[in-house]
Amino acid sequence: MxxxxxxxxxxxxxxxxxxxxxxxxxxxxxxxxKQIRALTEEKYLIKETTLYSAFTxxxxxxxxxxxxxxxxxxxxxxxxxxxxxxxxxxxxxCEEWQLTKDVIERFVxxx
Amino acid sequence: MxxxxxxxxxxxxxxxxxxxxxxxxxxxxxxxxKQIRALTEEKYLIKETTLYSAFTxxxxxxxxxxxxxxxxxxxxxxxxxxxxxxxxxxxxxCEEWQLTKDVIERFVxxx
DNA sequence: TTAACGTACTACGACAGACATAGTACGATA
DNA sequence: TATCGTACTATGTCTGTCGTAGTACGTTAA
Numbered sequence: 001m002x003x004x005x006x007x008x009x010x011x012x013x014x015x016x017x018x019x020x021x022x023x024x025x026x027x028x029x030x031x032x033x034k035q036i037r038a039l040t041e042e043k044y045l046i047k048e049t050t051l052y053s054a055f056t057x058x059x060x061x062x063x064x065x066x067x068x069x070x071x072x073x074x075x076x077x078x079x080x081x082x083x084x085x086x087x088x089x090x091x092x093x094c095e096e097w098q099l100t101k102d103v104i105e106r107f108v109x110x111x
Numbered sequence: 112m113x114x115x116x117x118x119x120x121x122x123x124x125x126x127x128x129x130x131x132x133x134x135x136x137x138x139x140x141x142x143x144x145k146q147i148r149a150l151t152e153e154k155y156l157i158k159e160t161t162l163y164s165a166f167t168x169x170x171x172x173x174x175x176x177x178x179x180x181x182x183x184x185x186x187x188x189x190x191x192x193x194x195x196x197x198x199x200x201x202x203x204x205c206e207e208w209q210l211t212k213d214v215i216e217r218f219v220x221x222x
Numbered sequence: 223t224t225a226a227c228g229t230a231c232t233a234c235g236a237c238a239g240a241c242a243t244a245g246t247a248c249g250a251t252a
Numbered sequence: 253t254a255t256c257g258t259a260c261t262a263t264g265t266c267t268g269t270c271g272t273a274g275t276a277c278g279t280t281a282a
Contacts, residue, residue: 005207007268007269008239009123009124009211010214011123011269012119012120012122016218016219020220028230028231029231030228030229030231039217043213043214050270052230053268053269054269071229071230075229075276075278076230078231093219094221096116096117097120097215097219100116100120103116103121103155104124104128108127108205118241119267122268139260140260158241158242159260160240160241160242160261163261164239168238168239186247186248186249189259
């Protein structure tokens with residue numbers, strides 16, 4: 001354990017986290033996963049399969065689009081870019097979060 | 112929509128909510144569901160099947176125990192009582208919540 | 223030279239929790 | 253007489269997460 005977060009708890013916010021990291025610029029799987037690790041100070045490490053299946057889902061729902069581009073080293077990468085629809089979905093999730101947080105806190109005692 | 116919370120987000124906290132409501136005294140399904148509704152001001156309504164399957168899971172894990180008792184009207188009810196183990200699990204979840212909240216907030220912009 | 227490591231994924235299958243749907247049972251109320 | 257509220261149980265489906273494994277290639281270390 002050691003300060004780790006169970007995925008059942010985060011479930012439902014993976015998509016939001018990914019969209020957040022795409023707000024400013026397109027990015028790709030490996031980088032997103034490193035950013036999540038860094039931003040959470042290792043407290044949350046998204047699994048590869050979870051991440052890539054999230055990309056698929058987000059694209060299918062129209063929240064992101066993908067394109068291929070050669071990286072510096074000549075290797076091919078799949079980049080993902082947030083759409084307008086994705087941005088408004090992100091905003092919705094942020095509002096929902098305020099509500100959710102408020103609700104859960106009524107059941108949690110801080111010791 | 113209209114101020115509703117998607118269950119994916121609450122997922123992982125249903126158990127905690129139930130345990131919270133059992134902290135002071137034993138209770139039963141229908142009452143728990145009414146208390147959740149009241150405490151959240153109708154913002155979250157737990158589904159019956161979700162609730163009862165949570166009871167089963169919690170009991171299997173040793174967090175609660177059950178017993179039958181006749182209600183005032185002579186009908187039989189199944190009451191659930193939190194165990195010591197359940198109380199310490201609840202405390203763990205409360206601590207985890209602080210961590211989770213902190214992590215998610217790094218990805219959520221408040222507008 | 224070769225093996226390990228980091229990067230960048232894809233495929234497949236299993237599992238758990240939430241939920242839709244349906245049904246049972248009984249007392250009170252309309 | 254029928255509906256509503258109470259108090260559940262049973263069954264099956266769906267979704268998101270994750271374990272496991274495999275592919276491919278470039279760089280670094282022994």
